[in-house]
Amino acid sequence: MPNQSFYFEKIKTNIGIIYILECQKGICFIAPANDPRVKKIQLELSPQEGLIYYTKIKKNLIQFLKKKEKLIKFPIYFILGSVFQISVWKQLLKIPYGSISTYSLVAEKIQNLKAVRAVGTAIGKNPIMIYVPCHRVIAKSGSLGGYAYGMLMKHKILDIEKSV
DNA sequence: CACGATGCTTGAA
DNA sequence: TTCAAGCATCGTG
Structure with a gap:
């Protein structure tokens, strides 16, 4: 990674x-504080405490x-x-x-029609929850599909979006 | 490096 | 509802 604060x-x-992580270029990571990746990030990047660039995100997330x-x-x-994962995440944006999309639709959009299952796994590793809207992707069948932090959470977030 | 296992899928059986 | 195909990753040896 580049030399960045x-x-x-x-x-x-x-x-x-x-947990929210940022650098000058943007928001880098958002996840529940108990996500195992948080530990790794803290260890490898040793970020400073306190956002300085995108401070407004705190209030926005809480209010949302x-x-x-x-x-x-x-x-x-x-x-x-990976390149694949990032293309999936960018597609989510x-x-x-x-609105709602499906795993297979996302696969189609990134020109990898048959990688539907892989798309699911990539979405599962979404590094920026909510702002990279992985919750807007559901199964083609209409069922909600899955969610890294539990279906309860996915349902909740979708419900919030529906009403605000 | 080479496999086998795994995952937020799907469509067919 | 169960199953196998299909695809990118990750862990093991």
């Missing part, structure tokens, strides 16, 4: 403590989870992931707020 913060929300305001777009900067 990273900043992190853990914020309290009504779905638990969320309270159904008080819509998600705001922030610059996204992927610091990890194209799904409009409040």
Whole structure:
């Protein structure tokens, strides 16, 4: 990774403590604080505590989870992931707020029609929850599919988006 | 490096 | 509902 300064913060929300990592180029990582990847990041990047670039994301995320305001777009900067994974994640960013896509549709969009299953695994490793809207991707059958942090969470987030 | 196992899928049986 | 095909990763040896 490039020589860049990273900043992190853990914020309290009504779905638990969320860890946010940023650098000048954008938001780099968001996940529940107990996600095992957080430890690795802290160890390898030793970021400083306290966001300085995209501080508004804290309030936005908290308010969003309270159904008080819509998600705001922030610059996204992927610091990890294979070419395949990043193409999947970038594709997710194209799904409009409040709308839904499917695993196979995403596979089709990235010109890898048959990699549907792989798309699922890649989405499962989404490094920036909510702002990279992996929750907007469901199974072609109409069922919700899966979610790294539990179906309960996916359902909740979708529900919030529907109502705000 | 080479396999085998795994995962937020799908379509067919 | 169960199963196998299909694909990128990851862990093992």
